[in-house]
Amino acid sequence: MLTSIGKYSKSFFLKLLVGIIILPFIFWGMGDVFRGGNQNVIATIDNEKISTKEFVEYLQRLNLNNDQIKNLPKTDLIEKILSEYIGKKVMELEIKKLEITVNDNSLREIIKNDELFYKNKKFSRTEYEKFLIKSGITAPQFEKNIVAQEKKRQFLSSLSGGIVIPEILVEKEYRKENQIKKIQYIDLETYHSKNKPSEKSKKELFDRNKNIFFTEFKTIKYALINPEKISGSKEYDENFFKQLDLIENNVLDGQSFDETTKNNNLDVSILKNINANKEDNEKKQIKNLPDKLFKKIYNLNSTKTPEVIIVDNKYYLAEIERTEKKYKSFDDIEVQEALNAQLGFKNKIESNTSIVKDISMGGFDKEKLKKFADENELTIQNYELKSLKQNEIFSEGIIKRIFLTKDGEVDLITNNTLTKSFLVLAISTKFKDLKKDSNEYEQYEAKAKLNLINKIYQSHDTNLNEKYKVELNQRTIERVKNSF
Numbered sequence: 001m002l003t004s005i006g007k008y009s010k011s012f013f014l015k016l017l018v019g020i021i022i023l024p025f026i027f028w029g030m031g032d033v034f035r036g037g038n039q040n041v042i043a044t045i046d047n048e049k050i051s052t053k054e055f056v057e058y059l060q061r062l063n064l065n066n067d068q069i070k071n072l073p074k075t076d077l078i079e080k081i082l083s084e085y086i087g088k089k090v091m092e093l094e095i096k097k098l099e100i101t102v103n104d105n106s107l108r109e110i111i112k113n114d115e116l117f118y119k120n121k122k123f124s125r126t127e128y129e130k131f132l133i134k135s136g137i138t139a140p141q142f143e144k145n146i147v148a149q150e151k152k153r154q155f156l157s158s159l160s161g162g163i164v165i166p167e168i169l170v171e172k173e174y175r176k177e178n179q180i181k182k183i184q185y186i187d188l189e190t191y192h193s194k195n196k197p198s199e200k201s202k203k204e205l206f207d208r209n210k211n212i213f214f215t216e217f218k219t220i221k222y223a224l225i226n227p228e229k230i231s232g233s234k235e236y237d238e239n240f241f242k243q244l245d246l247i248e249n250n251v252l253d254g255q256s257f258d259e260t261t262k263n264n265n266l267d268v269s270i271l272k273n274i275n276a277n278k279e280d281n282e283k284k285q286i287k288n289l290p291d292k293l294f295k296k297i298y299n300l301n302s303t304k305t306p307e308v309i310i311v312d313n314k315y316y317l318a319e320i321e322r323t324e325k326k327y328k329s330f331d332d333i334e335v336q337e338a339l340n341a342q343l344g345f346k347n348k349i350e351s352n353t354s355i356v357k358d359i360s361m362g363g364f365d366k367e368k369l370k371k372f373a374d375e376n377e378l379t380i381q382n383y384e385l386k387s388l389k390q391n392e393i394f395s396e397g398i399i400k401r402i403f404l405t406k407d408g409e410v411d412l413i414t415n416n417t418l419t420k421s422f423l424v425l426a427i428s429t430k431f432k433d434l435k436k437d438s439n440e441y442e443q444y445e446a447k448a449k450l451n452l453i454n455k456i457y458q459s460h461d462t463n464l465n466e467k468y469k470v471e472l473n474q475r476t477i478e479r480v481k482n483s484f
Contacts, residue, residue: 042476043082045089045468052476058085059480065301073481082477090468095151098158102147110146126238133241134310136248159456169448170441171434178432179403181385184369186378188412188421192351194376197343205339206330213335214325217273217281220297221257222318223266225308230264244315248308257306257319266317273324274298348418355412355423364410369425398422 043050059081072078111117117128132139206213227233230243243264251260261268271286278286278294286294293311297318300307306319328335358364364372373380385403388396398420401413405426414421434441 042473042480043086044471045086045093048089048093050085050089052480055082055085056480056483078477078481082472086470090464091152091155093468094464095155098155100151100154100158102150102154106150107143107147110150111143130241133245156457159453163449163452163456165445165448165452167436169452170445173448173451174434174440174444175431176403177388177400178434179385180430180432181403182427182429183383183385183402183405184366184380184425184427185383186369186373186380186423188352188378188423191376191378192344192348192421195347195351197340197347201343202336202339203330205343206335210327213328213332213338215275215328217275217324217326218298218320219270219272219322220274220318221268221270221321222293222297222316223261223268225264225266225315225317229266244308247317251306251308251317255306256304257317257321260306260317270321345418348421352412352414352418352421359410359412364423365408366410366425369410369423372423394422395420402426 040052041049042052042055059078062081064077068077111128112123117123117131119127132142135142225244225247227236227240230247231237231240233239247260247264251257260266269289271289273281274286274294276298278289278291280286290311293316296309296311297316297320300309300318300320303320303323306317309316309318330336355364370380372378383393385394385399388399390399394402395415398413398415401411402424405411405413405424407426407429410423410425412421413424434444
């Protein structure tokens with residue numbers, strides 16, 4: 001599967017990636033698994049071997065957190081990562097066979113046209129060097145990554161180039177979103193609200209999850225790193241960034257926050273026992289620390305591990321000195337809100353699942369919708385939809401789902417967060433006309449083309465799975481899992 005190639009390439013690679021090919025190398029039915037096998041090989045693609053060393057180095061670059069590493073032997077995370085890595089290797093083989101290349105001139109133009117490296121609306125070599133220093137990556141490494149991503153972009157483009165979209169597909173996309181539809185609907189919020197969680201169920205949930213109900217208080221230390229302090233100049237010049245780089249290297253080598261600030265004559269600020277809402281133990285709001293800077297410091301992962309951070313083009317040395325957890329009681333207002341929300345959500349899922357099951361078995365038509373409303377003291381509303389933007393009752397996402405409902409059918413439609421649920425009966429539908437010479441035609445032609453391209457990608461994925469013989473060394477996979 002195509003992914004971003006690194007944390008140092010934010011805007012650049014977002015521009016380059018034009019799509020994602022998912023390579024579903026499922027770990028069963030994909031070739032015989034090694035029975036003995038070479039312990040130094042974790043997988044092969046045709047005759048190309050993926051060494052254990054190569055894959056472990058890739059794993060290390062992913063910066064898995066402590067919980068993920070701890071649970072590797074118990075989960076299938078290694079298999080999923082290996083599947084993704086195999087997908088990347090297969091794409092590299094395809095790119096090589098197609099002889100896709102990026103020459104030095106093309107590489108130069110790609111870098112020079114990235115606004116990330118602009119100053120006064122022109123490419124600045126200094127900005128480029130500054131970016132490399134701050135990102136901790138060398139120019140050859142960065143440029144190698146650019147070449148790899150550009151090859152992938154060209155590869156994806158080669159799959160979808162020259163497509164001509166039939167008018168019928170454009171019309172189909174247009175009709176999905178441009179209708180006049182008469183409906184009847186029931187807002188299920190009243191129905192769900194009747195099923196309130198019991199005190200017993202809340203207490204049981206709380207007792208099972210006591211350890212997650214706490215407020216975390218942190219003591220933080222930070223110091224502004226300004227040019228006058230570390231380079232004797234008021235400008236963020238090359239000398240400043242050299243000194244900044246030295247500070248970063250020192251803290252990475254284990255130098256403490258106190259020693260670093262003392263050596264560089266930095267002014268230190270300390271705030272004790274602050275929670276995520278920027279409040280102290282007595283719930284007093286901390287006002288002398290900007291929100292953006294606070295969030296950046298508070299979200300540092302480790303204690304006693306100083307880091308250089310950037311906020312609004314200013315540089316700081318920051319550290320979490322200490323972290324404490326204050327556990328909450330069952331009667332705490334926030335705990336009660338969380339328990340009610342969790343159990344309410346669970347009840348909604350169960351109720352909606354039951355209704356959907358009845359619908360799928362033919363349990364709902366116009367008459368049965370009325371019976372359901374009467375039995376549960378609910379109101380059936382009549383409504384006419386004319387636009388996706390008609391949002392006084394339904395969100396745009398829900399309206400799109402309603403537009404897909406055929407006349408005479410009943411459907412249960414929810415939003416993504418399950419905060420809104422509706423039973424909808426489609427009564428009648430009229431489709432709007434699409435003029436071929438309009439801007440709307442171009443818009444829906446582009447949508448139709450994107451959908452067709454996605455289908456082409458999926459078809460290509462299937463062909464790749466048939467084309468390449470992939471074998472895994474299961475013993476080596478288990479060994480890797482248990483080596484962390």
